[in-house]
Amino acid sequence: MEFRHLGRSGMLISEISYGNWITHGSQVEEEQATACVRAALDLGITTFDTADVYAGTRAEEVLGRALAGQRRESLEIFTKAYWPTGNGRNDRGLSRKHIMESINGSLRRLQTDYVDLYQAHRYDYATPLEETMEAFADIVHSGKAHYIGVSEWKASQIREAHALARELKIQLVSSQPQYSMLWRVIESEVVPTCEELGIGQIVWSPMAQGVLTGKYLPGQPAPAGSRATDEKSGAAMIARFMEDDVLTRVQQLKPLAEQAGLTMAQLAIAWVLQNPNVSSAIVGATRPEQLEDNVKAAGVKLDADLLKAIDEALDPIVERDPAKTESPLQRP
Incomplete structure (x- = not known):
């Protein structure tokens, strides 16, 4: 496993991090989920991402x-609220109110006194940003x-949040966006801003919900048991990539x-890690x-010709x- 700093912070995290969005507590049984976590640890993954929702x-x-039973100081545990x-x-x-109640609930469920990173899962248009950032600062x-x-x-x-964080003497060090060969919406604005401010990306869905594994074939039904066939596994999210041209x-x-x-x-995971602003790629299992x-995929370097060939193959559908x-403009 290779490790990178999270933004310009001093904290190192594993290039591959383990996320449990649609697996733990819903898609797979706990025994199987625990086996995946143990495998992640054995393979050198130290960074684990989850969320209260x-x-x-149950995922937390x-x-x-x-x-x-793991040495807490050897792990980086991330969670979110919104x-x-x-x-x-x-x-x-x-x-x-919700942030303070949420952090206490997350710590109880995660059986830890602290998390290494606490994240705002979306922007809340109904709450003044100052209120949100002051609550984060107190945490x-x-x-x-x-x-x-x-x-x-x-x-x-x-x-705007980064400026408030500096005033409050806390470190806003990360952004967690969707990012893959097919979904590059952060490249033109979010990445340059984050590079300037010293914020790293912890990207989710580097395999585009599994489409970039190549298992979904044009003109053929999705394999039985795959994410595209299971509403609990994010079938609605993968639908955008299930067109034959893609x-x-x-x-x-x-x-x-x-x-x-x-x-x-x-290849899909290594591709997102070629972006120097990416600190880690989240995978689930x-x-x-x-x-x-x-x-x-950790530590893999893709040469310029390969990156160009990928762009040429995918450009019309990116x-x-x-x-x-x-x-959401309104709270869900």
Whole structure:
């Protein structure tokens, strides 16, 4: 495993991080989920990303139990708040009330006294940013989190939050956006802003919900049991990539991966790690052997000719519009 600094912070995180968005507590049984966490640890992954909303808070519980007994100082545990975690009017958003209640709930479920990174899961238009950042500052100053980050925020929002964080003497060090060969909406605005401010990207869905593994073929039904066939596994999110023109072009990556001595999944993960502003790529797994394949992308350098060939194959279907980075205008 290779390690990178998270932005310009002093904290090192594994290039491949383990996320449990749609696996723990919903898609797979706990025994299997625990086996995946143990495999991640054995393979050198030290960075684990979750959120209070995943599987209705159950994902944090499963991760907490799976990591129990590990040396806490050797791990980097990340979680997030924003999406609803209950039926109450204040069980959502980034108000001081919800943030303070959310961090306490997350720490209890994760069985830890602190998280290394606490993230705003989306931007909350209903709460003044000053209120949100002051709550985050109190959490950091109380020792319940070391750093703060955001997820799916626009460049202008990140810049404003970073300025407030400096005033409050806390470190906003990360952005967690979707990023892959097919989804490059952060490249024109978010990445340059973050490079300037010393913020690193922890990217999710580097394999475009599995499309970049090449297992989905144009003109053919999705394989049984795959994410595209399971609503609990994010079928709605993968739908945007399930068009025949996209799948046809993705198949053109197979010979490129073979020439590089990589699997399609490894090529996809290695590709996002070529961006120097990316600190880590989040992968999930339902089986330990998936992680064994994925971690081989760490430390891989793709040459300029290969990167050019990837661009030529995918260019007509790549999404680059920065407006696609957006949060709900109203709390869900």
